[in-house]
Amino acid sequence: MSLEDLPSLREALEAHGLWAKKAFGQHFLLDLNVTRKIARLAQVGEGDHVIEVGPGPGGLTRALLETGARVTAVEMDERFRPLLQEVADVAPNLALVFADALKVDEAAIAAGQPAHLVSNLPYNVGTPLLIKWLTGPWTPKSLTLMFQREVADRITEGPGDEAYGRLAVIVQATCKARRVLDAPARAFTPPPKVDSAVVRLEPLAERPGPERLDALQKVTAAAFGQRRKMLRSSLKVLGGEELILAAGLDPQSRAEVIPVAGFLALADAWLARR
Known part of the structure; x- marks a missing residue:
């Protein structure tokens, strides 16, 4: 038996009596055209190790396995164990880990080897x-991730854009980020109230170290936290005007117009004052 012989995702869900849990933020991606497109955008293939978080019924998992990649699927919802085990029974390059992804040790899963992150x-x-993945001790080789469209905008937009904020700064200080695919709500079961988008993240060769990243987050x-206020007010608790001038910035500027390099300069200035 092979992957091609497995029941369709919809048939498998019905056979196991499974449904999406709102409390877990689950929306099943059953459209094979979309899952295969994500697998292609992830640029993984034979011999690559992929960590997939939240596989649910395994639609994206199947598409990743079709590329020849070795997949470790991390799932918190035990209801999917029998369904995912059916896939693992015919795909020796699939390993299952049932755990909370916020607590799992990706470095241990990767076992010292490069690994890509791909996930809906x-x-x-x-x-x-x-x-966690961008600021923690383990760095993935690449990240191809589906988010709500609003979150994807908050990741990829730049200074002066409406969605530009703290998340964009942290992401863009550590990665090259671009939106590579839009996915309408109708691609999911049940359809969410919002559209989604896939973001491709490639970690920069020269990323800020842990101490600098901590300072950047601060x-x-x-x-x-007070984005409509001038920096001299919002950063008063960290050093105010003196800190801002040391970073070469205008104290009267607002956070929403400061580029990533400016925030890194602020982080460096704050570290220098400690």
Whole structure:
């Protein structure tokens, strides 16, 4: 038996009596055209190791396995164990880990080897997971992730754009980020109330170190926590005008117009004052 012989995703869900859980932010991606397109956009193939978070019924999992990649699927919802095990029974390059992705040790899963992250992320934990992967001790080789369209905008937009904020700064300080696919709500079961988009993230060769990233998170939290205020007000608790001038910025500017390089300069200035 092979992947081609498995029941369709819809048939498998019906056979196991499974449905999406709102509490887990689940929306099943059953459209094979979309899942295969995501697998292509992930640029993975024979011999690559992929960590997939939140596989649910395994639609994207099947598409990734078709590329020849070795897939480790991390799923928190135990209801999917029998269904995913059926896939693993015919796909020796699929490993299953049932755990909370916010707590799992990706470095241990990768076992010291490069690994790509590919996921249709659950809506309610997408942003915390992204921050974990970009600021934690383990760095993926690439990330191809589906988010709500609004979150995708918050990741990819730049200074002066409406959605530009703290998330964009942290992402763009660590990765090259671009939106590569839009997915309408009708591609999901049940359809969410919003459209989604796939973002491709490629970690920069020269990323900020842990201390600099911690400082960046502090200054962006303060600056965007009061984004309509001038920096001299929003950053008062971290050093105010003196800190801003040390970073070579205008104290009267607002956070929404400061480029990523400016926030890194603020992080450096704050570290220098400690």
